[in-house]
Structures are given as C-alpha cells and as structure tokens.
Amino acid sequence: MSADAYLTLAGVLFSIGLAGVMLRRNSIVAFMSIELMLNAANLVFVTAARYWGVIDGQIAAFIVMVVAAAEVVIGLAIIVTIYRTRNSASDDAPNLLRW
C-alpha cells in the first residue's frame, strides 16, 4: 500500500476535526474534534516513519499522545468547571476575555 491513502485519511480526519472545532458549540464536541486533529497528525507521523524507515516519527507520535492525554485531564476539568458556573457546556458562554 502506498502512503497516499494514509495521508488522505489523515487529511480527511484533520478537516473533520477542524470543521468540528469551528462549527460546533458544544465544548465536549470541540474537544473531541481537537483530539481528532491530533490523531490525524499522529497518523502522518507514523506514516512518514514507516515510509522513510526511521523511528523519529513514531517517537513524535508517542509524544503527541502523551501531551494529548495530559491535555484531556486539564481540558475536561476546565469544561466541568465552566459547566458548573454557567450551567452550559457551550464554548460561546465563557466569552468574557474579549475586547
């Protein structure tokens, strides 16, 4: 199998994730979309590692996974806190940090 298919899949996944972040208001969904984009990036790393026959891409993928795991912990905590204070999981609700 050529790398093209993997890269195409990664592109599709990334686009879905990006669209999700930009179009959906629910924080949880936006969060999941971010995870999707990270995984699309991971897929590209792994594909490249396989394609070039070097291990660097796999290491990068692991680092991204670790960061994503840490991010989940903090991100979910923030979302829960916002839900408690505003009774909503919409990411439009906490809009105080603006002009």
Next chain:
Amino acid sequence: MIVSAELVASEALVPQAATGIFEFSWLLVVLPLLSALVLILFGSQLGRFAPWLGVASMGVITVIGLLLFFAMISLPVSDRLIIDSIYEWFAVGDFVVPVALQLDPLSMSFVLLVTIVGALIHVYSVSYMSHDPNQSRFFAYMNFFVAAMLLLVLADNYLLLYVGWEGVGLASYLLIGFWQYKPSAAAAAKKAFIVNRVGDLGLALSVMVMVFVFGGVTFELIDTEIGSAPSWVPLVLGLLLLLAACGKSAQFPLQSWLLDAMEGPTPVSALIHAATMVTAGVYLVVRSADIYELSNFASNAVLVVALISLLMGAVIGAAKDDIKKVLAGSTMSQIGYMMVAAALGPIGLVFAIFHLITHGFFKSNMFLGAGSVMHALHDEVNMRRYGALRKVMLLTFLTFGAGYLAILGVPPFAGFFSKDSIVEAAFSESLFVGALTTLGAGLTGYYMTRLFVMTFFGKPRWPKDSHPHESGPLMTVPMILLALGSVFAGVVLYSGKRFEQWLEPVTGFIEPVLPFPKLWLEVMLISVVFLGAAIAVWQYRSVSATTPEKVSVLTKAARADLYGDKFNESVLMRPGWSLSESLARFDTHGVDGVVNAVGATAKFTSWRLRRLQTGYIRSYAMFVAVSMVVLMGILVLVLQA
C-alpha cells in the same frame, strides 16, 4: 608716539612677588565677605550690633587699604606692580587660571576709593537704616557689594575680574530690590540685573576670545601678546569689552537701569554711583587700554558711546523732578566724561581715573545729602515739594554745596581739576569732542543749579505739618568728610602732578597739547558753566509745587528718559515677545500636533484591531486555520520557486 609711551610704561613695571604687608592683600576681599556671611547667617542674633559689624569690617579694610597704599608709595616706581598669588584656580593643559591679586597704582586707587567712600557710606547707613527691620540683611549685602568690587579691581586676570563683575551685579540686584515688597523696587532690581546681563555677555565672550587666541587671561599675558595678535582681535575684544562696560557703567545704549535703580535705599545709590558698580566699566576700559590702543575703531566706538551718554544723562537730569533721578542722570553724564577720557588713550587715561575719584567723593556726598533731605521730609523725593531747606538743614546745605561746586568745576573744588583736564584732553584730540564736552559742562551747570535752587532756596513748598530737621551726627559726619574730599581731593592730587606721576607707570601719560592757551579754556569752561547755572537760577526763581504739563517736546522726552525704555520695549521686548509667542504657538500646534497625531493613530488602530478579540473560540480557531493555510501556501510557492 602713542605706542612709544606705552612701551615705556610697560617696561617700567616689573611684576614683583608679594612680600611683607602685601601678602595680606587678600584680606581686603575676604574680610567684608566674611562679615557679609556672618550677617546673613547670624544677623538676627546680633540685633543692634549687626550694622556695627558691617561698619567694623569696612573700617578694618580701610586701614589695610591705607597701609598697603603707604607701603606702595615707599617702593621705587618700577616695583609698583605686585602680584599676590593665592592659589591656582584650575589648570587644563597649558591653560592655567590663577587666583592672584594685582596691586598696582591703578588698582590701589580703586581700593582707596572703594574702602574710604564705602566705609563712610556704611557709617551713614547705620543711622539712615536704623528703623528698618532687616538691617542685618542690608549690611550683609553692602559688605558683599564692597567685597565683589574689591575682587573686581584686584583681580590679575579677566576671569577672576569676571567673578567680581558678576558679584557686583548680584549685589546691586539684591540692594536695588532691598525693599522687595514694593513692586517698583522689585521691577527695578530685575531690570538692573537683566540689562547688566547683556553687558556681562560682552565680558564673557571677550574672555572666551582671549582663551581662544592667547590661551590665557592674565592682564600681563594679554598686554604682551596683544601686539602680535591678528588685527581683528583688538577690534573684537575692544567692542565686547565696551559692551560690558556699557552695562555696568550705564552708558548708552544700556543706560536704562540706572534711573530705575533709584528705588533702592539712598546709601545704596551712593555706593553704586560713587564707589562700586558704575566705576567698574571705566576701570575695565582703562585696564584694557592696551587693547584699545591697537584698534582705532573700538576706541572711537567708546568715544561715541561716551559722548552720547554724557549729553543724554545731562538732558535727562535737567528735566527730572525726582532729586535722586537728577543725580542718577548726572552720574551717567559724569561717567560719560570718564569714558571720553578713557577713549582718548594715554592722553586721558589718567584723567579718567582722576575724575572717577573726585566724582566718587562729590557724588556720594550729594547722594548722602539727598538722603538727609529725604530723611527730613518723610522720604519725599519730588524737588517741587522742597524749597528753602538751607535754613533748617545748614550742615546738609553746606556739604551738598561743596559737592555742587565740585561737580560744576568751580575752582578750587575737586571737579575743577578733573573735569578741566578731561576737556583739555578732549580739545587736544579734536575740537568737536572738546566742544561737546564743554556743552556737557554747561548742561551740568544747568541741571545741578536747578536741583540746588529747587531744594535749598526759594520758598518752602513742603506740607505745613512736616517739620524738617537736620540729621544726626552719624549721618552728618560722613557727609562732612566727603564734603572735605569734594573740596580738597582735586587740589591735593593735582598739585605737583602727583596723580599723573602715580598712575603713569600703569596707563602711560602724554601731556595734552591745546590748540590755544590753557587760560582761554578755563575761562570759556567756567563761563559756559555759569551761563547754564544762570539760566537755571532765572528759570527757577519761583517754582510751582506741581509739575507743569505744558512743556517743550525735549522736556517731555527727557522726563521719559529720552524714550530709552520705549525704545527697548518696541525694538527688543515686543519682537522678542512675539517671537516667543509664535514659537510657543508652533510648539503647541506644530510639535505637539505631530506627537498627538502619532498617539491618536496608534489609539485608533488598536481600537479597531481589538475587535478581533471576539471571545469566541471558534473564531480564534478560524484565524489559526486560515493563517496556517496562508503560511503553507506561501511555503509551497517559495519552495517551488
């Protein structure tokens, strides 16, 4: 011929290091300065004794001055130039400024005049100022004035002279504005200071030129090097020093401060006009004679300025009703005489100083007399409110009379010798200059007689309820001593050509050669003076108590100081004002406009740009995505290229 006389003079004097009593010459400057300091700091604790401390310091330095004088005349003529080096002020490479005092017949003459006349004025002030709550401050300033003047005349270089010069300016400012609660006094003090600053600029610039050209500022260096300097140097230095002298000596066109300076207490006027301050300009010109020797243009400029001032002062003096302003105009005119003599070179330098000394006696005498009259009449200065005072103030009348006859030049009073000598020198130079000085003498006769008649003769015009009385001995004794000076100073110094021989080593001397017999000159001069006096007597046989309004154009102009202030205001002040106004407008609208525009632009742009911060996560995500796409597009384009 002139140059050779100068060479003789400069060869005759060999600088000597100070030994014996001359090592103590610095006390002349330091003692009054110390006493001024004590009076300023502890004056209120001294109470009644404060004035006496001022008088005592003057007494001590008068004695020192006399001792130095007697020590100097016992020296051989060629040794009468003593440099008392005190310390080195600063040195930059080859440029060394010493603090050293120069004692020679010229500075010695000034030391004696300043200390003796100054001491007498101090004694007089004890009584005159006895009711003033700020006596200690007054005497502190007076002592400081004397110290600054002594430093000025004793300095052996132009930079140290400049220190004394500025000190004199400061002291005059403090004393003219002594009654600073009077707005007119405060304004007069400021005016004196500012006009003097214009003159000071001339001295400062001339010192810079000296440093630039000669790399030094001592009189000795300038005198020896000036001959080999490029021809522009004496011209420029001469004109700058003239500007300086005009400021301090109230000569045209910087004369305007002198008449306003009458706002100060009367002893201050006596000190300014006789011993310190106005004589400094004459001293400067005489001291710089070697510079003027080499530039005809500069010395002619001095002559023109002096002649204008001589006549201007006399005309102003002839129209004023304020007794002190008449005397002030007279000072301007008499200083004009000295400057005329100084401008003539070795033919007149001696007489400039001679007249300065006799003038010091009779002018301080008359100022103290005027103060005595004012004291008797509740500080009235308007002569139209005087009259017939000879009956109630005999001593003042007699002492003032001695000064009056001296300034008129009636033989054998002091002014006869000094003024006639100047007129003689002027005639031997040119008939025109001689004629103008003679005209000045006639005007002197007129305005002084006018003052004398209005004050001491005629009917009393003072208010019924005032009872004028003679002043106390503290005031009359200095007046009597100064009157004796007015009577005898001339004949003592003139007889046997004593003064010429005394000063000749410093200034050089050439006997004036008259184009006609000397007796003619004396007869002509005295008849012109008596003609002026006779006109005044006839005009003021009866005086109205109010100032007449219908007067000639000349009188009106003279009452307004010949429009000196108007001229300054319209030519200097108004344009300067509008210049600064327009600069201020340029600043607020031009410079500030640019600065404000920069600020406003930044403010507006950020006000627009902050709208990007919507607070919606989605829009931030979109910015990130869009910019990522753009960046990748650029990257692709660049990599392809």
